[in-house]
Amino acid sequence: MRNLKLIIKREYLARVKNKAFIVMTFVSPLILVGMIVLIAYLVNLNSEAQRVVAINDESGQFISEFKDSKEIKYIDLSAVELDAAKTIVKEKEYYGLLYIPQLKQNTVPDIEFFGKEAPAFGFLTQMEKIIGDKLTNRQLLSQGIDVELIEASQAKIDIGIQNFSGEKTSKMSTYVKMFFGGAAGYLLMMFIIIYGNMVMRSVIEEKTNRIVEIIISSVKPIHLMLGKILGTSFAGITQFLIWVILGGIMLTVISTIAGVDMATVHGPQQQAMEQISDNELQQLVIDIARLPMLLLLVSFLIYFIGGYFLYSAIYAAIGAAVDSETDTQQFMLPVILPLMLGIYVGFFAVIENPHGVVSTVFSMIPLTSPIVMLMRIPFGVTWWELAISISILILSIAGVVWIAAKIYRVGILMYGKKPSYKELYKWLKY
Template sequence: MNVQKIGLIVRREYVTRVMKKSFILMTLLTPVLFLLFIVIASLIFAYEGDEQKVIAIVDDTDVLHKAIPDEKNLYFKFPEEPLDQLKQDVQEGKYDGVLVLPPIDLEDKEYLPQYYSDKRLPLTLDETVKDVVRGRVREYKLKEMGITEDEMDRLNTRVQLKPQSITDKGENNSAYSNIIGAGLGYLMTILMFMITIVYGSFVMRGVFEEKVNRINELIISSVKPMELMLGKIIGIGGVGLTQFAIWAILMPLVVMLGQLLVPGAAQTAPQMNPEMMNQISEFDLGTVINEIANQNWMLILPTLVFYFIGGYLLYASLFAAIGSALGDDMNEGQSLTLPVMLPVILSFYIAMSILRSPDSSLAFWASIIPFFSPIVMPARLAFNPPFWQIALSLILLFAGVLACVWAAARIYRVGILMYGKKANFKELWKWISYRG
């Protein structure tokens, strides 16, 4: 292979793409759009509605002591009129509803106040009213049962398992290891998934365009098909790295900017389940930073680079082969791209599911088999998988890369000179077996 010529091809593939207006726009606009998304999302979350409600309360047993602070958009009144009169007032628009509080039964776990109105309360106000009443009922019950607030507080015990290694080999984890591992694994998997899909399809499109432009035969009379294919794959890989490098710099800036614009944006934007929120709110930042710093980055980072290179080469070469087999109409190619997309999507789901059990047998097998490992293994890296598994997985991955590049190059050299109809898998198989 002629390294100098591959270099020329890499340069052309890289420069023509990076200099394109659409590339520059995409690269710069993505963080801006992201910023916009954060701002809009947090504004939406912060928005609680501007409906003002006035609620009349009938409290014959004096549960609320006639005093209840007005909430945002919610006002409480304690009128003296009888219920029938109040219902009348609601119809006349003086109040939005009447809340009737029954006497509290200490034995009963349920408390059922009635709300009289023809319109239901909006969900958030409904919650607010319930919260207020629940708090008062609780106070009332505590007082009746003779329990002080302090005693009640002591009944709440926080339990957390603190892992302690028995031998030196044991995993030296803090209480937050699992969550942080999952977070890091999640990030790495998303990164690998995007790289394979996005830049893989760039490669496919590039190969296809050369074919449609009918320039292949001219180029192939100067360089070997393998050189053209590798040059293209490496060049586009470089474009991907450039884009990610720019984003890596811009994204933190954007997030900071977002927090300046909308205080608290970062907390409200991601939708998390309350349980996870609870755990996170109990985090103390020092431990978290400590935990992240304690990750074995000396192993994770180089390993991640190998998975990036291996995963990208493997899938990009397959995408190149598919691109060469397409006919003049790219849209016809669905049936050809699906078999390549399928393992990528599948491994993404596998990776998501094993974040919960990173040492399961599914996790093991999926992170060893070449087509899945570049996306699945990065999800496990933060959980300290045994070194031999990483080594085996990488060896198999690069064996897989060699096999895929070889097979793809054999399809590619035939495919790029075939015009008209797209090929089917039977034909691709035949092309692999052609000599010379």
């Protein structure tokens, strides 16, 4: 046990004292925050630019329907010919020209938009709605139908959602739950990939330098492997905490200096939020407060540690089996595939049916359960499902660590031969 502590300490100090580790620890938050602020600034800058759209309405019935807004300003060029209007638009570099020909009885006009480039989808949809509503009302009036009476007769339905115990919820509660669960699962996946690779490279480096031959003479292989996994994980947690603290400070400072208000970024998300009523927004806050935050936090720590140990043992075994990082490629797909499968199952199956067969099964499989179960927890998971999933994960960790230690013990001293899956199977018998 004393040797294990020494190995953990050595691996931890070797990581945190590494120049590349130090540089990335302090530079990465700066780059990430800088990108976030830059994107926010560009989005705000783009939203402040008002588009100028010229309209050539030969029918004279639609021009009054187009009202100026913060995003779009309309110019009436109906008094000139189409070719002349095109020339004016090109010379003054307007966003485009909307051409509406004369209307014919019981036919839809061939409306055209002329521009230097294809218009934005949202802009085109807005134009089509304005013209379509006007034509619909025109046809209804021509048939003697009172349009105002129809609009007054339309019933607006707002279906309330609540469970059988009487607790109300908002329509966006599913997305709120998916956000918290998805963020936890995605964060875990990224941590496993980044720091699992770090464990693997550390093993390959010591094996290549022949340092391991000296170390292995006084340390058990399983202690060496566990020491690398624990030492690297502690270094990773240290780096992650620094990222969170520095990222929060820098995001506040840089956004203040640059004059970018992150809360006022314009975009589809903000437009969707503006359409939410005060009651719905209040209900949304209540839904967030009802989330099992304590359970999600505890489960995140359990699956975070369990998932990392499971995959780090596999990464360590791969590092011991090969002579260079290039040789690891044949073994990486079986490692990455379950992680990607867990993410896809989480975002496509869990959000659709969190308690369905697919979601439940993949939340029990140890290679995918750390991600899928974290995505299921905000939707409500029974205690026995959680207990079974964690128990299977713990048993799987013990089994994988035992197998990895077998491969590690033999592979750490093997040189000059590219191992195959058949060769690895033989090593398990030694």
